[in-house]
Amino acid sequence: MPEETQFIEVETRGRVSVVTLNRPEPRNAFNREMKKQFHDVLAALRWQKDCRVVVLTGAGSSFCSRADLARGIGDGPVDTFWSLRLSTSMIMLLRELPQPVVAAVRGHAVGGGFSIASAADLRIAAPDARFHAPFAKLGMSAGDVGLSYFLPRLIGPAAAAELFYTGGVLDAPRALELRYLNRIAEDPLKEALELAQRMAELSPMGIRQTKEMLNAGLGLGAFRDHLDLEMRTQVICSLTEDHAEAKAAFAQGQREPVFKDR
Numbered sequence: 001m002p003e004e005t006q007f008i009e010v011e012t013r014g015r016v017s018v019v020t021l022n023r024p025e026p027r028n029a030f031n032r033e034m035k036k037q038f039h040d041v042l043a044a045l046r047w048q049k050d051c052r053v054v055v056l057t058g059a060g061s062s063f064c065s066r067a068d069l070a071r072g073i074g075d076g077p078v079d080t081f082w083s084l085r086l087s088t089s090m091i092m093l094l095r096e097l098p099q100p101v102v103a104a105v106r107g108h109a110v111g112g113g114f115s116i117a118s119a120a121d122l123r124i125a126a127p128d129a130r131f132h133a134p135f136a137k138l139g140m141s142a143g144d145v146g147l148s149y150f151l152p153r154l155i156g157p158a159a160a161a162e163l164f165y166t167g168g169v170l171d172a173p174r175a176l177e178l179r180y181l182n183r184i185a186e187d188p189l190k191e192a193l194e195l196a197q198r199m200a201e202l203s204p205m206g207i208r209q210t211k212e213m214l215n216a217g218l219g220l221g222a223f224r225d226h227l228d229l230e231m232r233t234q235v236i237c238s239l240t241e242d243h244a245e246a247k248a249a250f251a252q253g254q255r256e257p258v259f260k261d262r
Contacts, residue, residue: 007034008041015052015200024060042093053196057104064113088227091145095119098208104192105129118150123181124188129172137167139242143230
C-alpha cells in the first residue's frame with residue numbers, strides 16, 4: 001500500500017507541541033484526509049501530560065485557506081453532512097484541549113482557516129496576515145465550524161456582522177485594533193513559541209483549570225448546540241442555486257458570481 005501523505009506535522013519543543021498544517025501548495029486548504037489527521041492529532045495531544053501548550057501554524061506562506069470551491073463541501077447532502085460533522089468534531093476537540101492553543105498566523109486565514117484561528121486561545125500574526133470571511137459571496141452562511149460563535153465574542157457583534165454581511169477581510173492592523181490578535185510580529189511562530197514556553201513553566205493544573213473557566217465563560221455547552229445549527233445552515237445553503245452559481249463562477253476563472261433576486 002502507498003505510504004499515507006502526512007498533512008499534519010507535530011514537533012515537540014520541550015513542553016510545547018508545535019502542530020503544523022502541512023499542505024502548502026493549496027495554502028493548507030483542508031481536504032477530507034487532512035481533517036481526519038488533524039482530528040487524530042488533537043485527540044492524541046489531549047492525553048499527553050508532557051504537552052503543556054500547543055502552538056498551531058501553517059507551512060509555507062499562509063496559515064490555512066478554504067477548500068477547493070469547485071468540488072464543494074461534499075458530494076450530495078448526506079456526504080456534505082458527514083463532511084461537516086467531521087469538521088465540527090475537529091473544532092470542538094481543538095477548543096476542548098486542556099492545553100492552551102496559540103495560533104501563529106502568516107498570510108491567509110480564509111473560511112475554515114479563520115474559524116480555526118478563532119477557536120485558539122491566543123493569536124499572533126505576521127503583518128501580512130489576512131482573515132477572510134467570504135461566505136456571503138459563495139452563497140453560504142457564515143456558520144462555518146464555530147466562526148459565527150467565536151468571532152462576535154472576540155471582536156463584538158457589530159464588527160463581526162459587517163465582516164460577515166460584506167464577505168470582508170480583516171488585515172492584521174485592523175485585527176489588532178479590534179483585539180482579535182494579541183500582537184503582530186514579523187516572525188509569529190518565534191513569538192508564539194516564546195509565549196508558549198513562558199506559559200509552559202507555570203503550574204499545568206492551574207493553567208488547565210483556568211482554561212476550563214474560560215471555556216465555561218464562553219458557554220462551551222451552548223457551543224455544541226451552535227455547531228449543530230451552523231451545520232444545518234451550511235447543508236441547506238449547499239443545495240441552493242446561489243451556491244451552485246458560486247461554484248460555477250470559481251470554476252470559470254474566479255469570475256464574480258451573479259445571484260438572483262428571491
